[in-house]
Structure formats: structure tokens, C-alpha cells
Amino acid sequence: MCGPIRGLLLALVVEFGTVVAFVSIPRLTWELGEVELMQFHEPGISNYSELLLNKYQDILYVGAQEAIFALNALNISQKQLEVHWKASDETKADCIEKGRSKEKECFNYVRVLQHLTYDTLYVCGTNAFKPTCDYVNKKSFKFLWSEQDGRGKCPFNPSHTYTSVMVDGELYAGTTYNFLGSEFIISRTYFSSHLRTESDIPWLHEPNFVHADVIRKTPSGYKSDENKVYFFFNEVSVEYDFFFQLKIPRIARVCVDDQGGQKILQNKWTSFLKAKLLCSQPDLGLIFNILKDAFVLRHPRSKEPVIYALFTPQLNNVGLSAVCTYALSTVEAVFSRGKYLQKFCVDSYPKWVIYHGEVPTPRPGMCINSETRAANYNSSLDLPDKTLLFVRDHPLIEESVTPIGNRPILVTKDVNYTQIVVDRTRALDKNFYDVMFIGTARGTLHKAVQLEKGMHIIEETQLFRNSEPVQNLLLSSKKGSKFVYASSNSGVVQVPLAFCRKHSSCEECVLARDPYCIWSPFKAACVAFSEALNCTR
Ligand SMILES: *[C@@H]1O[C@H](CO)[C@@H](O)[C@H](O)[C@H]1NC(C)=O
Numbered sequence: 001m002c003g004p005i006r007g008l009l010l011a012l013v014v015e016f017g018t019v020v021a022f023v024s025i026p027r028l029t030w031e032l033g034e035v036e037l038m039q040f041h042e043p044g045i046s047n048y049s050e051l052l053l054n055k056y057q058d059i060l061y062v063g064a065q066e067a068i069f070a071l072n073a074l075n076i077s078q079k080q081l082e083v084h085w086k087a088s089d090e091t092k093a094d095c096i097e098k099g100r101s102k103e104k105e106c107f108n109y110v111r112v113l114q115h116l117t118y119d120t121l122y123v124c125g126t127n128a129f130k131p132t133c134d135y136v137n138k139k140s141f142k143f144l145w146s147e148q149d150g151r152g153k154c155p156f157n158p159s160h161t162y163t164s165v166m167v168d169g170e171l172y173a174g175t176t177y178n179f180l181g182s183e184f185i186i187s188r189t190y191f192s193s194h195l196r197t198e199s200d201i202p203w204l205h206e207p208n209f210v211h212a213d214v215i216r217k218t219p220s221g222y223k224s225d226e227n228k229v230y231f232f233f234n235e236v237s238v239e240y241d242f243f244f245q246l247k248i249p250r251i252a253r254v255c256v257d258d259q260g261g262q263k264i265l266q267n268k269w270t271s272f273l274k275a276k277l278l279c280s281q282p283d284l285g286l287i288f289n290i291l292k293d294a295f296v297l298r299h300p301r302s303k304e305p306v307i308y309a310l311f312t313p314q315l316n317n318v319g320l321s322a323v324c325t326y327a328l329s330t331v332e333a334v335f336s337r338g339k340y341l342q343k344f345c346v347d348s349y350p351k352w353v354i355y356h357g358e359v360p361t362p363r364p365g366m367c368i369n370s371e372t373r374a375a376n377y378n379s380s381l382d383l384p385d386k387t388l389l390f391v392r393d394h395p396l397i398e399e400s401v402t403p404i405g406n407r408p409i410l411v412t413k414d415v416n417y418t419q420i421v422v423d424r425t426r427a428l429d430k431n432f433y434d435v436m437f438i439g440t441a442r443g444t445l446h447k448a449v450q451l452e453k454g455m456h457i458i459e460e461t462q463l464f465r466n467s468e469p470v471q472n473l474l475l476s477s478k479k480g481s482k483f484v485y486a487s488s489n490s491g492v493v494q495v496p497l498a499f500c501r502k503h504s505s506c507e508e509c510v511l512a513r514d515p516y517c518i519w520s521p522f523k524a525a526c527v528a529f530s531e532a533l534n535c536t537r
């Protein structure tokens with residue numbers, strides 16, 4: 001255990017001034033007003049935190065402070081519907097009495113905004129420190145007023161991190177669980193049935209939740225045993241001793257089919273396992289251990305999903321950021337074959353070491369699949385006590401999930417990144433390119449693409465008037481109407497994936513290196529690749 005610790009220490013105190021130059025300067029910069037962006041902002045409403053797309057009806061749902069909006073996804077400046085959702089005077093008074101800020105905290109901040117059914121949204125809000133969930137009819141845009149306790153789905157405190165994903169009508173959430181924000185949970189709720197993380201033996205150590213997504217088993221595509229939900233977060237290290245609180249970026253996963261245990265782990269996950277996400281560049285002494293955001297890129301043409309993750313170092317006074325990518329098969333191999341860490345106490349001080357003993361079967365934390373069924377375990381409720389006790393005490397895998405190529409694909413300096421989405425597109429040369437759209441802490445969007453000669457930041461676009469962090473990014477990948485939607489405290493912006501027409505000559509068009517653009521001799525203009533295809537057909 002001492003080896004890695006010394007390595008980490010060296011890396012964290014490295015002299016950043018001597019580090020080589022990174023790709024940081026975008027080739028082109030669009031100021032506000034130079035390119036056409038659609039915007040949405042409602043007077044008196046702030047904190048546009050949640051974005052949700054209905055791609056069949058071209059509607060963008062937006063959750064803000066005490067309000068939810070339905071916008072035309074093709075032009076978000078057109079508001080279609082809105083509903084206000086205020087904390088009651090009584091709840092507010094309670095919140096203020098408990099010492100919370102009347103101006104900042106004692107409001108209802110929307111934190112969960114998900115499709116429940118074809119015509120119902122499921123929403124949760126902090127509701128002045130009394131988290132509450134409800135249903136909204138998509139047509140009438142009215143609440144069904146069947147309020148539910150939002151505990152375990154939505155934080156009490158609007159400044160606490162949270163994440164959620166809806167899978168087949170069940171809400172998976174990672175959030176704080178109490179008023180003080182000292183308890184944490186990864187939960188699944190479906191009407192009355194609940195599943196959650198164990199808290200007596202903590203499975204989570206002061207986590208900051210970043211992202212969650214489901215990866216499904218599909219008959220034709222990526223083969224996995226079962227559908228799984230992945231959570232991305234940072235937590236305080238338990239496996240390294242350190243002289244300050246060392247944060248570790250984690251990926252955790254649970255199986256969608258998990259029913260909990262019968263006696264042991266009743267109403268708890270039987271499939272919760274977590275591992276460290278590694279993102280470092282050892283030759284430069286750089287360790288990126290704070291996860292900022294993650295994005296799962298799925299594409300019909302690739303054999304498995306790829307996870308894009310955005311990082312910074314823990315001590316980051318110069319604004320270093322990195323993007324690492326992970327193959328889902330690497331993640332799966334760590335969970336299905338990795339060694340477990342075991343806690344034991346030295347002088348009543350906990351230490352985590354590799355477990356070398358015998359591991360029960362079925363393997364603790366695995367999903368119910370054909371293999372377990374063959375052994376007559378048809379549901380997690382059937383799992384033997386030995387397996388359940390083991391997974392309860394060993395939630396952490398020793399192996400780290402290593403990135404594709406063993407290093408970041410992008411390292412930048414002097415810019416703090418906040419959010420990432422990725423689009424895979426086919427260019428003129430028939431190759432596929434992964435185009436990264438990365439939001440910054442100063443309200444801009446970077447567009448980066450991997451070309452033969454390495455990573456290029458081809459564009460920076462100013463999104464917001466003020467220098468404020470991009471809080472959320474959403475990619476609409478619908479054919480013919482692809483956009484990135486970005487939100488901040490002050491509003492929402494709709495950005496086309498490329499500004500081809502801004503490149504006025506053939507030379508500029510080519511130099512832009514934008515895989516979405518192509519020079520059309522017929523039109524004597526730089527046009528979108530898709531548009532050029534249409535006109536030559
Ligand atoms: C809401 O937005 C304001 C700025 O308009 C910001 O100061 C505040 O921190 C935000 N609150 C939350 C909970 O995000």
C-alpha cells in the first residue's frame with residue numbers, strides 16, 4: 001500500500017509550471033452575437049438545472065427554481081407550457097426557522113425531471129429542505145398533486161450533488177439522504193418497493209454524485225448478462241492513508257433485476273460494487289482524481305459503449321482538466337473478475353487490504369444470469385447468505401478501471417471544464433469521429449475532435465452573457481436536428497453542432513477541420529455534411 005501512496009503524493013505536489021503546453025487554445029472563437037444561438041430565460045426565474053428531451057415530439061423540458069417549462073426543442077425561445085411549483089409558506093417558514101437562507105436555500109429547486117410514462121413526467125424538488133416528488137401531465141402540464149416524500153431521491157440542500165436516471169418506470173438516484181447532508185444513498189424506488197445502499201457498514205464515503213446511466217442488454221448490440229445502472233461519483237478514499245482528505249473517482253454499478261436479499265440485505269442492493277476510475281498521465285506526473293462529469297457514448301456501429309469522463313486534479317490552481325475514455329468491457333472485467341478489498345482494524349483504525357481468501361459462489365455482486373439460473377438462483381432473493389454477507393462487507397474492488405490507451409485523450413490548462421457530451425459522426429472521409437462538446441466554468445462551450453495528428457479543440461463558443469458555469473449539457477442526437485442544449489443559473493441555450501456557413505472560403509472550410517462541415521462547390525459555400533449529401537443525391 002505504501003508504493004501507490006508515495007506515487008500519489010509526488011504527483012499532487014508536482015510543479016505545474018514546468019509541465020509542457022497542452023492543447024488549450026481553440027482554433028476559432030465565437031463571441032456572443034457572432035453566431036446564431038437560440039436562448040430561453042424566464043424573467044424572475046433562475047437556476048435552470050434540469051434538461052430533458054422528448055425527441056418524438058421535439059420538446060425540451062427544463063426544470064428551474066420553482067418552475068418547469070416545456071419548450072420547442074427546435075427553437076427553445078418558443079415556450080409552449082409552464083407550471084410553477086413553489087414551496088408552501090409553511091414549509092418555507094420551517095426552513096428559515098431551521099436556520100437556512102431565505103434568499104438562497106428555502107425554495108423549491110427542481111432536481112429530478114424524468115419521463116415516467118408516455119404522458120407523465122416524474123419530478124422532484126428540494127422544496128425548502130423538505131424534498132418532494134410529484135407527477136406532471138405532459139399534455140395539460142398540471143401537477144397530479146399526489147405528492148410523495150422525496151427523501152432518497154432528491155437532496156434536501158440545493159447545493160448538494162445528486163444524480164438520477166429513470167429505467168422502466170423505476171427511479172435510480174444518488175443523493176444525500178438527510179437534512180444535514182451527512183447520510184448518502186443510492187436508491188431505487190418503484191411505487192412502494194425500495195432498494196438502497198447499506199448504511200450500517202457504509203458503502204459510500206461522503207460521495208459527490210456526478211452522473212448515472214443505464215446500459216441495456218440488447219439482442220443485436222452489446223452483450224452483457226443483464227441490464228445495469230452505473231453511477232459515477234467522487235468519494236473520500238478509504239484505501240489510501242493520506243494527510244488530507246484524498247478524493248477518489250468511482251464507478252459503481254447495480255443490476256436492474258436486483259430484488260434485494262431475503263433476510264440478509266433485505267431491501268438493499270445485492271449487486272452493488274464499486275471501483276476506482278483511473279485517469280493519469282504518469283510521464284507528466286499528473287493525476288486527475290476529481291470526476292466532474294461522465295457521458296456514455298452508444299453508437300450502433302460500435303461494438304460496445306464507451307464512457308467519456310471529465311476530470312480535474314484535486315489541487316487545481318491552474319485549471320487543469322482531462323478527458324479519459326473507458327471501454328465498457330474493461331469496466332465489466334473489473335467488476336466480474338477483480339479482487340475484493342477487505343476492511344480490518346489495526347488499533348481500532350480501519351484499513352483496507354486485498355482479500356485473498358475464498359470467494360463464495362455465486363460471485364458476490366454479480367447479476368442473476370444464465371449461469372446463476374443454472375445453479376437454481378433465479379432471483380437475488382434466492383442468493384445464499386454467504387454470498388450476500390460477503391458482498392455486504394466487500395463493496396469495493398481492488399483493481400482500477402484503466403482508460404483506453406492508458407492515458408487521457410485530452411489535457412487542457414487554463415480552463416475549468418464542468419460538463420461533457422459526445423456525438424459520433426461520419427465525415428466525408430467515411431470515418432467516424434467522436435466530437436466532444438465540453439462546457440466550461442466561464443459559460444463557453446469547447447468542441448474537440450480527435451484527428452490523425454491528435455486532439456484538436458476546433459471551436460469555442462460563448463453561450464452566456466456572464467462568465468458563469470455551464471451547469472448541464474444535453475445532446476439531441478435526432479437525425480436532421482442535432483443540437484447541444486446548455487443550461488446555467490441564468491438560462492438555457494440551444495447550440496447547433498456546427499457553424500459551417502461561418503467559414504466563408506473553401507480554404508477556411510477545410511482548415512476548420514470540422515467533421516460536420518464540407519465545402520460545396522455547387523453552392524460555393526461551406527455547408528453541413530448532411531445538407532451536402534441531400535443536394536447531391
Ligand atoms: C441559483 O442561481 C444563483 C444565481 O442566479 C446562484 O447565486 C445560486 O447559487 C444558485 N443556487 C443554486 C442552489 O444553484
Ligand SMILES: *[C@@H]1O[C@H](CO)[C@@H](O)[C@H](O)[C@H]1NC(C)=O
Pocket residue numbers: 316317318319414415416441
Ligand atoms: C479553475 O478552478 C480553480 C479552483 O476553483 C481556480 O483556482 C482557478 O483559478 C480556475 N482556473 C481558471 C483558469 O479559471
